[in-house]
Amino acid sequence: MTDVTFILRDGSREVVDIAEGMSVMQGAILNDVRGIDGECGGCLSCATCHVYVESLEAGELPPMGEDENGLLDGVAAERRPNSRLGCQLLAAPGLKGLVVRVPERQV
Amino acid sequence: MISQKQNDLYTRVGPGTPCGTLLRRYWQPVALVDEFAGKRQVKAVRLLGENFVLFRDAAGRYGMLDRDCPHRNADLSFGRLEHGGLRCPFHGWLFDADGNCLETPAEPVGSTLCKKVRQKAYPTEVRSGVVFAYIGPGTPPAFPELDCFAAPDSHTFAFKGLWECNWLQSLEVGMDPAHASFLHRFFEDEDPEASYGKQFRSTTFDTDLPITRVLREYDRPEIGVTPVDHGLRLTTLRRIDEAQTHVRVTNIVFPQAFVIPMSPEVTISQWHVPVDDHNNFWFTIFTSFTGPIDKATMREQRLATYPEPDYRPIRNRSNSWGYDPDEQKAATFLGMGFDINIHDQWACESQGPIQDRTREHLGTSDKGIIAYRRMLSRELERVEKGERPLMCLTPEEAPAMRGPVSYDGVDRSGDVERYWREGDAKRRADAPWGGKVEA
Structure with a gap:
């Protein structure tokens, strides 16, 4: 299990314990974190689980694939260097202290 | 993909639920006019998790009432259509299409019980062969x-x-x-x-x-x-x-x-x-x-x-x-x-x-x-x-x-x-x- 911290639009923080193999998007949806839509359920067709990766204490995030990179060009909020799609960030052993910020909008 | 909580929010429609409250703000289709063409002019209706009885009286008016008789809660959809209303077969209480209680025949002569009892009634409208009913608060909306x-x-x-x-x-x-x-x-x-x-x-x-x-x-x-x-x-x-x-x-x-x-x-x-x-x-x-x-x-x-x-x-x-x-x-x-x-x-x-x-x-x-x-x-x-x-x-x-x-x-x-x-x-x-x- 991995603790992931979401910084919400109002600045508050919500920590969600995500099971290994599950994505940051799924963890957010199943725990009703506001501001992550994840409409497509993780099949890389919607770009509504956009997050900004603020920090990571240990471990490595999966590298960005071509599809994710393409979809990030079309996100509703500003794309920044730390933009990722939550559906592509899988909770993995060794991943520690992941903090992601919810963008201003998803659509 | 949505959370379980969100799925419940969209799908649960019983009394008091958020979506049930939304859907109760609209006229809802409850029966076909064709269903009243046969010999039985009384229908059980279940809408948004609530039970109603819908009937057409001798004057051709539709009445939709709560289905449980206000006396002892027997099912009015088995009622007798007579004397200008719907009569409960349990003790004979009679209701009109507006929910007024017209008779409580087992009560002593001179009883005013039926003046104090009212069955909840709901507005109905017929449009294009469909009977619509409104079970929400206040005045129903206008039909588009x-x-x-x-x-x-x-x-x-x-x-x-x-x-x-x-x-x-x-x-x-x-x-x-x-x-x-x-x-x-x-x-x-x-x-x-x-x-x-x-x-x-x-x-x-x-x-x-x-x-x-x-x-x-x-x-x-x-x-x-x-x-x-x-x-x-x-x-x-x-x-x-x-x-x-x-x-x-x-x-x-x-x-x-x-x-x-x-x-x-x-x-x-x-x-x-x-x-x-x-x-x-x-x-x-x-x-x-x-x-x-x-x-x-x-x-x-x-x-x-x-x-x-x-x-x-x-x-x-x-x-x-x-x-x-x-x-x-x-x-x-x-x-x-x-x-x-x-x-x-x-x-x-x-x-x-x-x-x-x-x-x-x-x-x-x-x-x-x-x-x-x-x-x-x-x-x-x-x-x-x-x-x-x-x-x-x-x-x-x-x-x-x-x-x-x-x-x-x-x-x-x-x-x-x-x-x-x-x-x-x-x-x-x-x-x-x-x-x-x-x-």
Whole structure:
């Protein structure tokens, strides 16, 4: 299990314990974190689980694939260097202290 | 994909639930006028998880009351229709269509008990062969002047059927234009002349191509979704070749209906009305823009699969919807016969009593569903804040709520929107009842 911290639009923080193999998007949806839509359920067709990766204490995030990179060009909020799609960030052993910020909008 | 909490928010409609509160702000179809043509003029109605009795009294007035007798709660749908009202068979208490208690015959002479008792009654209205009821707070909204209400009785026909699943998954099939190329695929085209009263079986406007062939051969449609005053407009384009584009314009009329073309002459306006969280009735009004509708044929066709008095389909989960693997190999994509209503019924019922949307994966062709859920979320918030939701119309607003355009045809001009707007306007101008263009 991995603790992931979401910084919400109002600045508050919500920590969600995500099971290994599950994505940051799924963890957010199943725990009703506001501001992550994840409409497509993780099949890389919607770009509504956009997050900004603020920090990571240990471990490595999966590298960005071509599809994710393409979809990030079309996100509703500003794309920044730390933009990722939550559906592509899988909770993995060794991943520690992941903090992601919810963008201003998803659509 | 949505959370369990969000799925509950959208699908649970009992008293006091957020979505139940929203849906109670609208007139709801509760029965067909045809159901009162037989010898029994009293029907049990279950709507949004609540039980009612609907009856037509000797004066022809419809009354919809809470179903449990206010005396000792026996079921009034078994009541005796007599003496200007509905009488409970338990102790003879008599109620009129407004819920007034007229007699309590077991009480001593001179008893005033019946003056103190009132059964809750709900407003009803008949429109185009459907009895609508309003069980929400305050004054009911005004009826929109949609084609299905504006057309005369001769040009409309109403029917209903029970689907054993939640209302939302049933409505969502009506905002998913891509499924028609698969779920409703026939391997051979039928003679369009033999297609009266059936959907997706005729040819369409401005082409000799059977619609079955268009759906079968052009299965990656371009779908456009536009928010409009009545809800959503979906425009589905299938590029046949360089010069020809098949266009289908369909609508969601918020909160619970879709309006789609059945054939060049007839449109379908279909509500999905929750019986409770796990069942819904579809109520359809067919509206003809040309000649009168052959109601006897339409009714006979549909009663063959949805028999009276329950309107529960003869193909259902208990008999695997009549699934035939040989047919699936040779004739249809699904293997459950040629009635597309059954195909949709299978799709929805097979998802389970309430679809588990925490397990779904939506694609780009599901954009209508995504747009609708957003709209539903917004309107649920409005109602929670005490505001008036979309399509809860005032008498001033209602006359402007016309149409909506639903159209199916093949454009060769290259300007698809102009094509369907002009085609629709012409069809309205030619309609004997003077259908007015959407405002």
